[in-house]
Amino acid sequence: MLFEAYHKSxxxxxxxxxxxxxKAFPAGSQNKSWQALLDYQKNMIRAQVLLDKKDFAMASGMLDSTILPARFDATNFFKLKVEAAQDAPAQQKVYGDLLKQTVKEPSDDLLTTLFALGAxxxxxxxxxxxxxxxxxxxQAKPAKEFSLKRYGDEKTISLADYRGKVVLLNFWYPFCGPCRGENPSLQKVLKHVGLDKFAILxxxxxxxxxxxxxxxxKGNAFDFVPLHGNEEFAEKxxxxxxYPTNFLIDPxxxxxxxxxxxxxxxxxxRFELQIRLLLDRNERQQSRKSE
Structure with missing residues (x-):
């Protein structure tokens, strides 16, 4: 997205x-989306001006009133919040907010910022x-257990078979355009993480x-586990x-x-980092058990 690229640099x-x-979209959902980005960018620029003047309290207040756009790289926003936080109580508050954002939508930059503020x-x-x-x-909730037939050999596959791995439960269908659009990305991440640690059902x-x-x-060489289902199962x-709708399930x-x-x-x-956070948490838990 061009706006996000400009926002960073x-x-x-x-x-x-x-x-x-x-101005190009005077009404409708496009107008609302761009108005939200405009309001956000105005506040970011104002906050930077206040920080340059070392008016940390005003900058902090400006940022606290700023609404972060959905599905948006929050790194610059939190870097300004960290800079504006000049005492331990303020830093602790920013740390809590940054922690929530990092867990929700992790990025390498957010993790780096979080560890630096933690220090x-x-x-x-x-x-x-x-x-x-x-x-x-x-934020964890018990996943509903299920057993479904696998395409090809018709073997019964259960969610419980994948304990110890992170699982993406992916609801899709072959002629779903958005599904086809994201599947190469899912396969790419699956390969990066490894089939020994991660599975896509x-x-x-x-x-x-x-x-x-x-x-x-087979035609796309996807390493997913394809399972028989229906809309009733997906919805109820x-x-x-x-579709697609995806649920990430921990080990x-x-x-x-x-x-x-x-x-x-x-x-x-972001998706890969979400998986790796779950794997890291599992490894820590297993190491505690072995102590």
């Missing part, structure tokens, strides 16, 4: 772009990781398209009404994240 270009798009608060990396794991545990919700599942999987058991069988369609390299990396 050329703030005033981002502002001009948002102003132009608000200011006399937290070592292990303590910061423990805070991350505690927040993951707080791909549940086809349209039985009428059963005959296309195996050719599609998991609340999935649009203990708990649902941690509900994810929408994946778009682009930044979201691929």
């Amino acid at each position: 050329a703030p005033h270009k981002a502002l001009a772009l948002a102003e132009g798009m608000v 200011k608060l006399k937290k070592d990396n292990a303590q910061v990781k423990a805070d991350i794991h505690q927040l993951l545990d707080a 791909a549940v086809n919700v349209y039985p009428a398209e059963d005959r296309f599942v195996i050719p599609y999987m 058991e998991w609340g999935a009404r649009g 203990q069988g708990r649902t941690i994240y509900r994810l929408g369609p994946m778009r682009g390299e930044a979201e691929e990396r």
Whole structure:
């Protein structure tokens, strides 16, 4: 997204772009989306001016009143918040907010910022990781157990078979455009993380398209586990009404994240980091048990 690229490196270009798009879309959902980005960018620029003047209290207040756009790289926002926080209580508050954002939508830059702020608060990396794991545990919900037939050999596959691995439960169907759009990204992340640590259970919700599942999987060399399903199972058991819908399940069988369609390299990396946070938390738990 051009706005996000400008936001990172050329703030005033981002502002001009948002102003132009608000004028181009005087009403409707596009207007609302761009107005939100415009308001955000104005506050970011104002906050930077206040920080340059060392008016930390005003900058902090400005940032506290700023609404972070959805699915947006929050790194610059939190870097300004960290700079504005000049005492331990303020830094602790920012740390809590940054921790929540990092767990929700992790990025390499957010993690670096979190560990650096943790160090200011006399937290070592292990303590910061423990805070991350505690927040993951707080949002965990037991995943509903299920058993479905696998395409090809018709073997019964259960969620419980994958204890010890992170699992992506993926509701899709062969002629779903957004599904086809994100599947190469899912495969890329699956390869990066490794099939020994991560599995994708791909549940086809349209039985009428059963005959296309195996050719599609083989034709694209996807390493997913394709399973028979239907819309009733997806909706009643998991609340999935649009496709693709994804649930990220930790090695203990708990649902941690509900994810929408994946778009682009930044979201691929975010997805991979979400998986690695769950793996790291599992490794820490296993090491504690062995002590």
